[in-house]
Amino acid sequence: MTQHSFPPGSTIGILGGGQLARMLCMEAKRMGYRTVVWTGGLEAPAMALCDEVIEHPFDHAEGIARFAEMADVATVEFENIPRTTLEAVAARVTLRPGAHAIATCANREQEKTFLRQQSIPCAPFWIVSSNEELAIAMAELAGPGVLKTSAFGYDGKGQKKLTGGEDPQQVWQEFSSPRAILEGFIEFQAELSVMIARNPAGQIRCHDPVENHHRHHILDLTIAPAQVAPEIRQQAIEIATRIVEAFDYVGIMGVEFFLTTEGTLLVNEMAPRPHNSGHHTMDACVTSQFEQQLRAVCGQPLGSTQLMTTAVMLNLLGDMWPGVEQSPDWSVIFEDASSALHLYGKKRAIERRKMGHATFLGDDAKARAESAKASLLAKGRDFSAL
Numbered sequence: 001m002t003q004h005s006f007p008p009g010s011t012i013g014i015l016g017g018g019q020l021a022r023m024l025c026m027e028a029k030r031m032g033y034r035t036v037v038w039t040g041g042l043e044a045p046a047m048a049l050c051d052e053v054i055e056h057p058f059d060h061a062e063g064i065a066r067f068a069e070m071a072d073v074a075t076v077e078f079e080n081i082p083r084t085t086l087e088a089v090a091a092r093v094t095l096r097p098g099a100h101a102i103a104t105c106a107n108r109e110q111e112k113t114f115l116r117q118q119s120i121p122c123a124p125f126w127i128v129s130s131n132e133e134l135a136i137a138m139a140e141l142a143g144p145g146v147l148k149t150s151a152f153g154y155d156g157k158g159q160k161k162l163t164g165g166e167d168p169q170q171v172w173q174e175f176s177s178p179r180a181i182l183e184g185f186i187e188f189q190a191e192l193s194v195m196i197a198r199n200p201a202g203q204i205r206c207h208d209p210v211e212n213h214h215r216h217h218i219l220d221l222t223i224a225p226a227q228v229a230p231e232i233r234q235q236a237i238e239i240a241t242r243i244v245e246a247f248d249y250v251g252i253m254g255v256e257f258f259l260t261t262e263g264t265l266l267v268n269e270m271a272p273r274p275h276n277s278g279h280h281t282m283d284a285c286v287t288s289q290f291e292q293q294l295r296a297v298c299g300q301p302l303g304s305t306q307l308m309t310t311a312v313m314l315n316l317l318g319d320m321w322p323g324v325e326q327s328p329d330w331s332v333i334f335e336d337a338s339s340a341l342h343l344y345g346k347k348r349a350i351e352r353r354k355m356g357h358a359t360f361l362g363d364d365a366k367a368r369a370e371s372a373k374a375s376l377l378a379k380g381r382d383f384s385a386l
């Protein structure tokens with residue numbers, strides 16, 4: 001019989017060892033849970049915080065066996081895990097969310113097809129696997145669009161913006177991905193996201209929707225709560241609720257939206273795990289997204305999502321470091337008494353790498369975050385040319 005709830009003292013298996021796993025391990029430790037992190041052999045910020053590490057590649061039979069043996073219940077910190085591994089893990093240990101939900105969110109084609117099947121609003125899209133199909137899709141779209149790889153796309157990687165006037169054959173040849181989707185280009189007034197959690201008893205709780213701003217296609221600032229009409233925030237929560245119910249989902253999910261210039265919400269992406277745009281919850285909410293993931297995955301009642309104060313999260317990317325191995329002067333954050341600095345322990349500050357984040361609390365949080373960002377960037381290394 002499936003065990004539904006796992007008390008403190010149980011071991012949580014985490015597939016992936018990045019910063020999301022690291023922050024999950026910190027919460028787990030606080031709450032008396034043990035953790036085993038399967039890094040896949042990559043540089044793993046979670047290694048310093050977990051109880052056990054597995055470094056095999058994600059398709060390694062011994063890795064699966066050791067992981068399943070050590071973990072009482074398993075979850076993911078990123079979705080690009082081979083489906084066969086997810087299924088092999090799920091056959092031996094309770095995996096939350098389930099392999100189907102994780103694999104669907106990992107593949108844009110399956111993700112968008114799921115949204116269409118559920119009649120959940122998203123950008124118009126076409127599945128494309130040849131230059132002929134791209135030609136048909138571009139003709140039907142008849143306007144600007146974004147071509148995106150089906151798999152392994154994140155932070156704007158594997159994407160090409162199209163005006164609609166290009167030669168499909170040349171575009172397809174240069175894109176060099178076996179499968180892709182062509183999406184209509186959305187004119188939006190804002191990008192929003194919501195963190196939603198569901199536990200095995202079907203209890204659902206949502207953190208307040210937030211507003212996201214990007215820099216070089218990577219999340220830059222998250223503003224909580226989103227500065228949009230209450231009806232829009234409510235709609236975002238309703239759509240996210242339909243998504244987790246349709247998956248019979250257990251765990252936490254980040255749902256990203258475009259708020260179009262006409263005021264309609266369209267789902268852009270779903271992340272079957274904690275999300276960068278939920279980091280402010282660690283300092284600004286009663287329950288952080290990581291504690292909520294643990295509560296959901298361990299079959300516990302969910303925590304309050306109440307936002308206790310306005311918050312702005314600033315991502316600290318590698319370009320804010322004066323040198324690849326030379327840290328910024330953090331006094332710019334510390335001098336702000338209502339800020340919290342989070343660093344992920346990564347050694348080399350490659351320009352686009354997420355090195356940490358800082359949360360600013362209070363009514364003027366956005367201005368303070370912008371000012372800290374400007375001083376960090378002024379002493380960092382510009383990569384706008386990349």
Ligand code: AMP
Pocket residue numbers: 123146153154155156157183184185186187191214217268269
């Ligand atoms: P994604 O990796 O799909 O989240 O895309 C990264 C960013 O590219 C998004 O946050 C948007 O700013 C932009 N973007 C992606 N798809 C579209 C679209 N269909 N229309 C307009 N902007 C888009």
